[in-house]
Amino acid sequence: MERVSDSSGSQRLTTDLPEVGPWAREKLDALARYLDFYTKVLKNQPWRTLYLDAYAGGGRAVLRTGDRPPSTGAELFSDAPPIDTEARELIDGSPRVALGVTYPFDRYILVDSDPDRVAELQALKAEYGDQRTINVLKATAAEGVHWVTNQPISRKTHRGVAFLDPFGANLDWASVQKLAETGLFEVVVNFALSMAIQRMLPNSGDVPEAWANALDAYFGDHTWFDAVYEHGGGLFGGSSIEKRADYSERLLALYRSKLRAAFGHVSTPRLIRNTRGAPLYYLIWAGPNKKGLEGADYILTMGERIGRRTGETKRGG
Numbered sequence: 249m250e251r252v253s254d255s256s257g258s259q260r261l262t263t264d265l266p267e268v269g270p271w272a273r274e275k276l277d278a279l280a281r282y283l284d285f286y287t288k289v290l291k292n293q294p295w296r297t298l299y300l301d302a303y304a305g306g307g308r309a310v311l312r313t314g315d316r317p318p319s320t321g322a323e324l325f326s327d328a329p330p331i332d333t334e335a336r337e338l339i340d341g342s343p344r345v346a347l348g349v350t351y352p353f354d355r356y357i358l359v360d361s362d363p364d365r366v367a368e369l370q371a372l373k374a375e376y377g378d379q380r381t382i383n384v385l386k387a388t389a390a391e392g393v394h395w396v397t398n399q400p401i402s403r404k405t406h407r408g409v410a411f412l413d414p415f416g417a418n419l420d421w422a423s424v425q426k427l428a429e430t431g432l433f434e435v436v437v438n439f440a441l442s443m444a445i446q447r448m449l450p451n452s453g454d455v456p457e458a459w460a461n462a463l464d465a466y467f468g469d470h471t472w473f474d475a476v477y478e479h480g481g482g483l484f485g486g487s488s489i490e491k492r493a494d495y496s497e498r499l500l501a502l503y504r505s506k507l508r509a510a511f512g513h514v515s516t517p518r519l520i521r522n523t524r525g526a527p528l529y530y531l532i533w534a535g536p537n538k539k540g541l542e543g544a545d546y547i548l549t550m551g552e553r554i555g556r557r558t559g560e561t562k563r564g565g
């Protein structure tokens with residue numbers, strides 16, 4: 249068990265809080281800037297505003313300062329150096345980031361499938377009392393999207409942002425499509441290319457059925473397969489499956505083209521890297537509005553521009 253200071257200096261036990269890598273801060277900073285921009289632009293408009301966090305987490309996490317993977321417990325039985333020598337701090341997760349914007353959303357819908365995270369979200373809701381309207385749902389993201397899109401909302405009366413931040417390729421295209429069809433939602437998606445999707449694509453092209461089904465659901469069809477693999481000339485005139493050299497770029501382009509077709513506009517992707525500079529995932533914005541696109545393009549590339557100006561590499565942290 250460990251005690252960590254939060255921003256108010258108070259101490260709490262963090263045994264049950266999830267650990268996140270230092271790059272999470274970059275993701276959350278980009279989200280905060282976008283939500284600030286969005287709520288400022290809409291503050292004098294007649295629409296009711298919605299924030300949907302479909303993979304909300306509990307609202308706080310412990311930030312690791314290195315690239316070490318989350319503890320598995322196995323280190324207790326090894327002679328590896330102790331893991332808790334790193335400085336760690338609490339950071340606000342996406343629900344708190346969204347609740348903290350200067351011009352709050354009219355309604356927050358916070359969804360997570362994990363009961364511990366949901367209990368933390370309920371405590372967060374209680375913290376805000378009457379100051380914010382918050383729905384906490386213990387549900388899958390797909391159920392959360394279904395719930396929201398079946399509320400009495402319309403483009404005439406509402407606007408909203410959905411943050412889609414799954415672990416890996418655990419986001420059904422059908423849910424993204426449903427949000428697009430409302431005509432009122434913009435999305436910020438974590439496209440987990442290097443963290444998850446690349447790992448589901450063996451060089452042989454022999455993708456295990458469960459992974460292929462997951463990728464079909466993620467992309468909404470089987471087009472990912474041809475983006476990744478091609479038929480090469482096999483030995484003795486036969487043909488073999490080969491992985492394309494540029495398959496990562498093709499998958500990113502495929503997903504962006506689907507987002508553009510569904511929503512109308514899609515941003516330049518923002519690559520999030522680990523502290524050694526290795527790619528992890530992309531943040532991609534999509535929405536029905538050109539002004540949103542301009543804001544998202546500006547904001548999502550901001551960290552990279554600052555990095556270039558100061559001569560740093562594009563690193564998380």
Ligand SMILES: C[S@@+](CC[C@H](N)C(=O)[O-])C[C@H]1O[C@@H](n2cnc3c(N)ncnc32)[C@H](O)[C@@H]1O
Nearest residue numbers: 303304305341342360361362388389413414415
């Ligand atoms: C990457 S974390 C979210 C982090 C959070 N968005 C933040 O930035 O602070 C993913 C969360 O999704 C939850 N989760 C996993 N599968 C889910 C599903 N199918 N539907 C909804 N939540 C899910 C996990 O419990 C976890 O809290």
